[in-house]
Amino acid sequence: MTHLVFVCGHAGTGKTSLAKRLIGPLMRATGEPFCLLDKDTLYGHYSAAVMDVLTHDPHDRDSPLYLKHLRDPEYRSLIDTARDNLELGIGALIVAPLSREIRDGLLFNRAWLGISDDVTIRVVWVHVTEDVAHARIAARNDPGDAYKLTHWDEYRQRRFVxxxxxxRDLLMFDNDAPSPEAFDELLGRIVQK
Incomplete structure (x- = not known):
């Protein structure tokens, strides 16, 4: 039995930090190896090069052009990479917003994911208040967030709740200021049979 764990949520919610904190305890609790697949790490440089050619803005990850032409292929490749690891007996911890896929119920659709029945699926939705997300995005000073900050009113309307x-099927995790007990509870819910 292998695990496919999605850590999803909007920018500034702390998805990557949470996933990095989870991976060691997940390996110990399940006894299986895991790979960490962060969308930004895997496809950030590629998308930057493409967007630089198309728009002369390598940091664009929110414009209509990016959303129409690059978003879905990035996510599809992320799922495909996870599936390759799962077939080798390696659990996958995926970090990406995936809000559209959650809204459409795709992350529990084994046919869409291309995975077998022996893979345990868990989807964590990481959330914070809008003010906390905005403050975190501004504080991290990532050039990839410039569009979000400049077009905050437009971006905030895309923030799916x-x-x-x-x-009902998501493991909701409030990451404003989680206690160690909240983290332990989340870990327990991920590994429960």
Whole structure:
């Protein structure tokens, strides 16, 4: 049995930090190796080169052009890379927003994911208040966030909040200021049978 764990949420929620904190405890709790697949790490340089050619802005990850032409292929490749690892018996911890895929119920769709029934799927939705997200994005001073900050009113309207139906299967994690007990509870929910 291998695990496919998604750590999803909007920019500034602390997805990557949470995933890095989870991976060691996950390996110990499950006894299986894991790979960490962060969308920005895997595809950031590639997308920067493409967007530089197309728009002369290598940091663009939010414009309509990026969203229309690069977003979905990046995510599809991320899923494909996870599947390759799962087939080798290596658990996958994926870090990416994936809000559209959550809204459409795709992260629990084994056919869409291309994975077998012996893979345990867990989807963590990491959330913080809008003010905390904005402050974190501004503080990290990442050039890739410039569009979000410049077009905050537009960006904030895309901030998907899972409704009761969507969140029924999600492991919701409030990352404003989580306690060690909240982290331990999340880890337990991920590895429970």
């Amino acid at each position: 899972p409704d009761a139906k969507a969140s």
